[in-house]
Amino acid sequence: MEIRIEHLYKKYGGQEVLRDVSFKIPAGMYGLLGSNGAGKTSFMRILATISEPTAGAVTINDMDIRNKKEIRKIVGYLPQEFSVYPSMKVYAALDYLGILAELPKAVRRQRIDTVLKQVNLESEKNKKFKNLSGGMKRRFGIAQALLNEPEILIADEPTAGLDPEERIRFYNLFSELAKDRIILLSTHIAGDIEAACSRTAVLDHGKVMFEGSIAEMRRLSEGNVYLTEIKPGEINDLKKKYKVIHLQQNGPDILCRFLSDTIPAVTHVLCEPTVEDSYMYLLKQCGEGE
Ligand SMILES: Nc1ncnc2c1ncn2[C@@H]1O[C@H](COP(=O)(O)OP(=O)(O)OP(=O)(O)O)[C@@H](O)[C@H]1O
Incomplete structure (x- = not known):
């Protein structure tokens, strides 16, 4: 079939x-x-x-x-x-x-x-x-x-x-x-x-x-997905530098998942990518290509 x-x-x-x-x-x-x-x-x-x-x-x-x-x-x-x-x-x-x-x-x-x-x-x-x-x-x-x-x-x-x-x-x-x-x-x-x-x-x-x-799709953004914890006032600054995938309230702080092609200049943890991360990564590449 x-x-x-x-x-x-x-x-x-x-x-x-x-x-x-x-x-x-x-x-x-x-x-x-x-x-x-x-x-x-x-x-x-x-x-x-x-x-x-x-x-x-x-x-x-x-x-x-x-x-x-x-x-x-x-x-x-x-x-x-x-x-x-x-x-x-x-x-x-x-x-x-x-x-x-x-x-x-x-x-x-x-x-x-x-x-x-x-x-x-x-x-x-x-x-x-x-x-x-x-x-x-x-x-x-x-x-x-x-x-x-x-x-x-x-x-x-x-x-x-x-x-x-x-x-x-x-x-x-x-x-x-x-x-x-x-x-x-x-x-x-x-x-x-x-x-x-x-x-x-x-x-x-x-x-x-x-x-x-699905595994190949996830791998597309391997090494490019990061997590950081920031103060609410820092969101706009982070968005200017990186492609933010999502934000989650964590007590008074915000957990932020984002994409970066280089090692980020903020405190960060490297994440296992999901299909959504790779999809955002692809869309970012397309946007840059236009
Ligand atoms: N019958 C049609 N005549 C003219 N243009 C059309 C026709 N059907 C779709 N389009 C155009 O083709 C493009 C692709 O549309 P399509 O509906 O295939 O996309 P899609 O990915 O299914 O979007 P959505 O998620 O919004 O349904 C759009 O620019 C749309 O305006």
């Missing part, structure tokens, strides 16, 4: 939003990381056959994505904005989507029961869509994407707007589903990628800035 992307470009009018994107996505959970406008949605829509590349090639299990009909049989897609008729009940809405996907009645029944179990929405099946909580609506979105038993599930920022507990539940569901699938998900939360994915690609302004395993 593999998605192969080769020299992919996407242009909207004169704006190039994907630029020479090439990498492979193996089975398991794969995270696409990038800030707003990086090109994540444009990339995922191409893989889900909703939009077409301007140039380049994508194959899924050696099948060209231009075979839309065949590809759609093996790909499930959860777009960022997902909705159904608000007054439709959960079961009826899934049945309707199943009809659109041309699933025969008996298969539909069996699949709907299975996906409702998978996303833990069985007891909600007679509720109207509009009466579901935000997290339940997202779970419904996953259920509809799983209806045709896809080998590949593409989810665009599936956890945006969810509370931490619901986010954890979501990632548990994904890791369960990822055992025999490719799950490609996008987010701008580096910590989520670190916790859930085995590999990641970082997009910035349509270009791949990094592609590799």
Whole structure:
């Protein structure tokens, strides 16, 4: 099971939003990381056959994505904005989507029961869509994407707007589903990628800035991540000299995690980098390169 992307470009009018994107996505959970406008949605829509590349090639299990009909049989897609008729009940809405996907009645029944179990929405099946909580609506979105038993599930920022507990539940569901699938998900939360994915690609302004395993991603900023304890009045000074990743109140003082290419001029401890540190490190490099 593999998605192969080769020299992919996407242009909207004169704006190039994907630029020479090439990498492979193996089975398991794969995270696409990038800030707003990086090109994540444009990339995922191409893989889900909703939009077409301007140039380049994508194959899924050696099948060209231009075979839309065949590809759609093996790909499930959860777009960022997902909705159904608000007054439709959960079961009826899934049945309707199943009809659109041309699933025969008996298969539909069996699949709907299975996906409702998978996303833990069985007891909600007679509720109207509009009466579901935000997290339940997202779970419904996953259920509809799983209806045709896809080998590949593409989810665009599936956890945006969810509370931490619901986010954890979501990632548990994904890791369960990822055992025999490719799950490609996008987010701008580096910590989520670190916790859930085995590999990641970082997009910035349509270009791949990094592609590799989580361990490789962490290593990017090795030797550049420091911690220092400062007084609240010293924050601005530190920010002028270094890229601050985060600040945490520690009694009257502030614990500050920051990036530096050279040994810092303040009292410091060298830290083990996280995916978030490396993401900030990459963004800093991109910013400097512009
Ligand atoms: N249909 C479209 N027509 C014109 N420009 C578009 C279209 N879709 C996206 N864009 C532009 O392409 C660029 C990349 O957008 P995209 O939605 O792919 O990024 P993203 O990484 O998913 O961002 P976000 O996290 O905000 O969803 C942006 O500059 C956006 O304005």
